[in-house]
Amino acid sequence: MTDDTDIRLCRTFQTAPAAVPKEETAKYLLSALEAEGFQAPDWLVPDLEDGTAPNMKAEGLENTIDRVPEYEFPGEIHPRVEWAYDDETYREKGRKQIDRLVAEIGDEIDGVVVPKVGRLEDVERAAGVVAEAEREHGYADGSIDLSIIVETGRARSDLREIAKFGADSRLTAMIFGPVDYAAELGGRDLGEGMPRWDGLLEALSNEASAGGLLAIGGPFDDLFKERAGLTYYNADAYADQVEREAQVGLDGSWSLYPKQTIQANTIHMPTPEELERDVHKIERFNEAKREGTGAVTIDGQMVDEATFKNFRNTVRTVRAIHDRRPDQTDERYDDGLLGRALELELSYR
Amino acid sequence: MTDDTDIRLCRTFQTAPAAVPKEETAKYLLSALEAEGFQAPDWLVPDLEDGTAPNMKAEGLENTIDRVPEYEFPGEIHPRVEWAYDDETYREKGRKQIDRLVAEIGDEIDGVVVPKVGRLEDVERAAGVVAEAEREHGYADGSIDLSIIVETGRARSDLREIAKFGADSRLTAMIFGPVDYAAELGGRDLGEGMPRWDGLLEALSNEASAGGLLAIGGPFDDLFKERAGLTYYNADAYADQVEREAQVGLDGSWSLYPKQTIQANTIHMPTPEELERDVHKIERFNEAKREGTGAVTIDGQMVDEATFKNFRNTVRTVRAIHDRRPDQTDERYDDGLLGRALELELSYR
Amino acid sequence: MTDDTDIRLCRTFQTAPAAVPKEETAKYLLSALEAEGFQAPDWLVPDLEDGTAPNMKAEGLENTIDRVPEYEFPGEIHPRVEWAYDDETYREKGRKQIDRLVAEIGDEIDGVVVPKVGRLEDVERAAGVVAEAEREHGYADGSIDLSIIVETGRARSDLREIAKFGADSRLTAMIFGPVDYAAELGGRDLGEGMPRWDGLLEALSNEASAGGLLAIGGPFDDLFKERAGLTYYNADAYADQVEREAQVGLDGSWSLYPKQTIQANTIHMPTPEELERDVHKIERFNEAKREGTGAVTIDGQMVDEATFKNFRNTVRTVRAIHDRRPDQTDERYDDGLLGRALELELSYR
Known part of the structure; x- marks a missing residue:
């Protein structure tokens, strides 16, 4: 990674x-x-x-x-x-x-x-x-x-x-x-x-x-x-x-x-809604992964490795901005959401 | 051909x-x-x-x-x-x-x-x-x-x-x-x-x-x-x-x-209307061809070899589907139209 | 040029x-x-x-x-x-x-x-x-x-x-x-x-x-x-x-x-409005140039060498048409505008 x-x-x-x-x-x-x-x-x-x-x-x-x-x-x-x-x-x-x-x-x-x-x-x-x-x-x-x-x-x-x-x-x-x-x-x-x-x-x-x-x-x-x-x-x-x-x-x-x-x-910074949505999907996906399904349906959308990468992009961008400009991420996201984004497990397998 | x-x-x-x-x-x-x-x-x-x-x-x-x-x-x-x-x-x-x-x-x-x-x-x-x-x-x-x-x-x-x-x-x-x-x-x-x-x-x-x-x-x-x-x-x-x-x-x-x-x-199968339209245009074109005009106007549109090829695509696709899946062509097109499509002369010259 | x-x-x-x-x-x-x-x-x-x-x-x-x-x-x-x-x-x-x-x-x-x-x-x-x-x-x-x-x-x-x-x-x-x-x-x-x-x-x-x-x-x-x-x-x-x-x-x-x-x-010939607009902008630009500013704002738009080239295209096209088809330029533009377009200084520097 x-x-x-x-x-x-x-x-x-x-x-x-x-x-x-x-x-x-x-x-x-x-x-x-x-x-x-x-x-x-x-x-x-x-x-x-x-x-x-x-x-x-x-x-x-x-x-x-x-x-x-x-x-x-x-x-x-x-x-x-x-x-x-x-x-x-x-x-x-x-x-x-x-x-x-x-x-x-x-x-x-x-x-x-x-x-x-x-x-x-x-x-x-x-x-x-x-x-x-x-x-x-x-x-x-x-x-x-x-x-x-x-x-x-x-x-x-x-x-x-x-x-x-x-x-x-x-x-x-x-x-x-x-x-x-x-x-x-x-x-x-x-x-x-x-x-x-x-x-x-x-x-x-x-x-x-x-x-x-x-x-x-x-x-x-x-x-x-x-x-x-x-x-x-x-x-x-x-x-x-x-x-x-x-x-x-x-x-x-x-x-x-x-x-x-x-x-x-x-x-060029994920919106709070985008971040919430994609953090949520990765969290749900991580649960599904523990149960062993390869393709799962979350909110009517099939999620596989490819879909997963898109969600991950959102989180990685936020982390990169947080690394360089913590004032901007602190201002834009509430603490709970930012914390979840920073701690999330991001590997597909 | x-x-x-x-x-x-x-x-x-x-x-x-x-x-x-x-x-x-x-x-x-x-x-x-x-x-x-x-x-x-x-x-x-x-x-x-x-x-x-x-x-x-x-x-x-x-x-x-x-x-x-x-x-x-x-x-x-x-x-x-x-x-x-x-x-x-x-x-x-x-x-x-x-x-x-x-x-x-x-x-x-x-x-x-x-x-x-x-x-x-x-x-x-x-x-x-x-x-x-x-x-x-x-x-x-x-x-x-x-x-x-x-x-x-x-x-x-x-x-x-x-x-x-x-x-x-x-x-x-x-x-x-x-x-x-x-x-x-x-x-x-x-x-x-x-x-x-x-x-x-x-x-x-x-x-x-x-x-x-x-x-x-x-x-x-x-x-x-x-x-x-x-x-x-x-x-x-x-x-x-x-x-x-x-x-x-x-x-x-x-x-x-x-x-x-x-x-x-x-x-990805021509609609009956598309097939009717293009079969009709080829039929009209074939008549015009017998009269020797190179570019003819059919229903307000000029038809030449290039236009002709587009009409022919429609018919050839139907023939290919009919060859592999006659159940689908039989269901989609009425017999008369399908028959005309299968028998049409498709060469431009 | x-x-x-x-x-x-x-x-x-x-x-x-x-x-x-x-x-x-x-x-x-x-x-x-x-x-x-x-x-x-x-x-x-x-x-x-x-x-x-x-x-x-x-x-x-x-x-x-x-x-x-x-x-x-x-x-x-x-x-x-x-x-x-x-x-x-x-x-x-x-x-x-x-x-x-x-x-x-x-x-x-x-x-x-x-x-x-x-x-x-x-x-x-x-x-x-x-x-x-x-x-x-x-x-x-x-x-x-x-x-x-x-x-x-x-x-x-x-x-x-x-x-x-x-x-x-x-x-x-x-x-x-x-x-x-x-x-x-x-x-x-x-x-x-x-x-x-x-x-x-x-x-x-x-x-x-x-x-x-x-x-x-x-x-x-x-x-x-x-x-x-x-x-x-x-x-x-x-x-x-x-x-x-x-x-x-x-x-x-x-x-x-x-x-x-x-x-x-x-x-494919500039409209009289386009020609008027671009002739006007070049005239304004030529004035600004004499005053020594590199990027000037004309009617809310920043103009630099790149913007200038677009205005110049308009004028050069009109000149080329005038050279080959003066009947068309004479018919399309009033004499005053055409005269300004033909005499305008078109170099950026």
Whole structure:
């Protein structure tokens, strides 16, 4: 049985511009580094790419190097650098950014995020750049993770091959980038928004699972909604998207905003009802097991080893969150239920 | 033109636990072997895997070996053995079960079903185990079929490669296993059930077709429904699933229960209205053909060779069922319609 | 920046039977060649395959050779020939048709369309046939394009490999053929029509994009609808299909009929509202850029380089249409809006 504390958590992948044209250019980065409780993402991604203006990239890099070490951030740190499969200039910028980050704060970051990758060869090239930075600055091989944004037709086309490569490499997460992706394919918003790319999300979940990688959904950028004279945070639409992502087995969702982080952290965590239901089924199953039946009917549903694994996923996720963020599990579940979840016997046989 | 009687039928893939903790441990197996009419599945699958409890596996194997030869079952027999792409212990159990089955009742079974396969290499390994059992016990190469349950991220990832291998091998059917699959991907039931995995079903239908294999949907385990104080068989929800499977071109559906078998046998058989409609269109087309038009409009729809093939599928399926189960076609269609379907000229040119 | 006039346009892929059993056997071909304005397709496809009856194929070929040169057709001409991955007889017919077309009207046609291709090897074989005809009749290598109908399980299975091959070859467009496809997979119409094959369309859009090819949707053959005693053109259902195709990034749609051509030309052209919206956003963005912010919020939506590319697609499509069909852009957009779209600065940096 896998140790539940080995589960890699990334319920929330929150990007924060590394520099903005305000008096305090690190404003958004600092506010993310200071976040607590459900507002703190599992992964904080200081964004040196599309979130930071071209003329502020240099300052964004300095902000990241200066500010990240000042905080004991409860999650992981994965800066996003520049890159483009079809433009050597951007790859060279990315190479320099990765080199600087590893040189200066290699101990403070968990990995880097590389956008706009193309086919497998381009992902391998990005992995090589990270390996080179590790060697150059004395880090052990594999100590800096690589994650990629899947947002080109080529990366989608090679998804299977990329994930197979990922199984034995530093590749850690594949994150969907729907905006660049729609632009590449020529998708159109005819009034009801862009397509959801259900096929891609299903494939992302599958290939990530087959390669032992994390799969993360794309950003939702209609942050605010206007109705009847009022402008307000678009909570429903974001929650709908995150729930769809959770249903197909994505491990986490992209957040652009502290309220989105609260929602994604919450949705990618079993609900108390889900936990109660699955703890109850495992308890009933454990009883049936002692009586020797292989397939039992609980509340009208047949339960066998396969069904059992689904119930177990719920419990293991809660245990992994409890290990990293006990404040969140303590807040979300009542003591009795959490206690049962932590003590339950989880082996099928 | 292909001989319609060459069409391999598997409208229903009914698993039955090979042993259950009751006085008669073969109870469910026997009741399946005794089924008649629409309650008899095209494929009966004595289940030595998840349907039979760990401590009853040995008895399940003996039940299968003892009982299957006692009946003249009208369909095919394909026992499901144990296996796991990531666990040598289970593969060794599977190897022994296959060896015993071929040794003892090799003439009585049509093939074996291997669950939890991984990538192509694992499917080839399973095919090798069957080949070895054939050689060992004096059966001609290819006389025992292999079918697989597609229920891991790896098998889904390699689906195209597996089906290409299947085109020239003993591989016969690919069956979806949604429960293990959802557990592997971390899919979640947030109150509306698990995802339908539409992308996977479409790919399964396509790759099976490209490789000349059968494609079968997954089990539906919410057998019963409770409402207004009553618990009753959940007929609507199962029929909805089977209809969706039929629409995308799956050849059959998984059944866990005699009533499900009746429904799946029925849905994977053209309705009288469908048969009437398509026989009528072919009759009209055959007339138009005699008048020399390539594309004709019948009831507002253009008909050419491609459209024609769809109508022909309907008729050929009915002929194949009539060949194997004349009781079912005689019951379902009136004599006049069935007669027209059996005598129709089906070549386009 | 790519020159907008390099964009290959195929909003409409209109097939016309090359010969029909009427007094003027070229009736439909002539009416397509004479079409003007929104009724003229971007690609006219004289159909020697399923649209022309077997006994009129020879006459269809002569009609195409005789009539096409008589018109200054405003779009491209791509005859569809016979072919079948699994039947040498049809491939030989196709080879002869391609040879005749290139020999006689090689200067008048832009390419040929080959249906019922199988796996990559079969597409390469078709490309070889075109190359041979070019050599034989003194045309430069690559002067005659090849497009394929994706309508077999094998072609769908090899879609990625075919599009990769297409990136460096004469392959120009991949067009979906749902009727043959449904027949191959055994899809069923249970009263609500055939499945939409959403997964295939998404993959077609992606692989075409990754390979630099055009992706075109399949025909809609329920041309007419009957209700309340009246038979009328089924405009809504066709528009729904074309809109779905445009949303997922297909470049164009199949037309069987002049009214369908009007609709597909229109839908695959930005609406005035879309153009106004995206021109407006780029104008606002260009202002923000001058002020140095990387990510700006316009009307509640964050805009960065990725979002920008989507807006730019809209404008570039309009420019490409204006270059080829100024009558259509002049009719569709008011002068002020069109002028802004033509003069806008489109670089992100």
